[in-house]
Amino acid sequence: MSQEKRANKKNRRKMGRKLVTVGNRNSFVSEQFRTIRTNITFAMPDQEIKSILVTSATPGEGKSTNVANLGVVFAQEGKKVCIVDADLRKPTMHYTFRLQNIRGLSNLLTTQYDLSEVLNSTDISNLFVVTSGPIPPNPAELLSSKAMDSVIRQLINDFDMIIFDAPPLLSVTDAQILSNKCDGTLLIVNSGAVENASVLKAKMSLEASKANILGVVLNNYKIPLGEYYDQYYHQ
Template sequence: MFTKKKRPMQTVARKLVTKYNPKSIVSEQFRTVRTNINFSMPDKELKTLLFTSSSPGEGKSTSAANVAIVFAQEGKKVLLVDADMRKPTMQYTFRTTNTTGLSNLLTKQWSLEEVTKVTDIEGLFLMTCGPIPPNPAELIGSKSMDVLIQELTAQYDLVIFDTPPILSVADAQILSNKCDGTILVVNSGTTEKDSVIKAKEALTSAKANILGTLLNNFMLEKDHYYYQYYGTGE
């Protein structure tokens, strides 16, 4: 019984490594990502950031969550929005409910205050997807989304959107045009080069501001300088 209860927390701990193991090598890499994002737009304030990938299972949601955490740890007021209204996962990552969220807000069923959740990480707030709608792309492209983004950027220092894979549906492509910056998550060793190229082309055609690519699940050699400097990260 004890083992069965412990597994979910172990899974969450692996996903939210920047919260549960902030001294690890992986957490340090997410802080490096934060630094690179901060320097990516020196002439304009970055208020909205979108995460997507070319295909499912590349770790975009986990990456978005950890980047949100390190920005909150930096002292920013951050809102993480699960804009994947096809296959939402943030309710599992943060061990909360998904009864109300973004879809309710865009259809004017609930208010912003009613669908925003306070996390146990100082400075980090969460908006889950809410009930999965029949028309996600239409909601993402609606005037209601434009108004919502204006409202969110007035209340938060940074708003991070987790979106579906860009080659699967149009949602990420539509929303990337509305955001200040986009990060494309690529899973090391599994993502096909052609898929990455097509994903970049889709974002470029949407006039997205691609800040860079986040290479996920890259294995460092034991003699890499991060191992020498940071040790095992335990």
């Protein structure tokens, strides 16, 4: 096996381990994803939330890991869920779920395939994935197209919950475009790794696109052990 193939195989194993909601359903982290699921469900009591965009201010904040685990916990609840890798620049969802990425969203938006031809089942019951497909030269234009609107309508008809993984807000305009098309947006913030100014700028860009910001997920926050037990026993 070549060095490149070994590196790709190692990377896929590493990404696969990030599905804590599958590997350790009773862990504290898995419980936090279920809490996020509950908060999303009750975020808008007068309107059903069926499409969610997940993004971050900067790269490396854990948005894709959050997307994957949120998709799992919604599926574990019994909902029919579709995760869409809308990061048409640096996609990773196919690694997480160990899928081929020969065709996906980019093919769907250029009408090369139908949804049924790019939809992937996973090892998790009720959970499906549309990978990014080949990286196109014009991601923003594809995401802002009428074809994207049509894809979202079809997904809403076929699934109970659709979760889009989008690029970071401060890198490209893609997430702003998609946030306006979804019922709600989650902003992932990596604790201690991103500047406050960047988070505020990301929030302002979502507000400028009239996104419905459901909330912020603070990622990688380390709770002191004593504080965790105190919160658990004295709620």
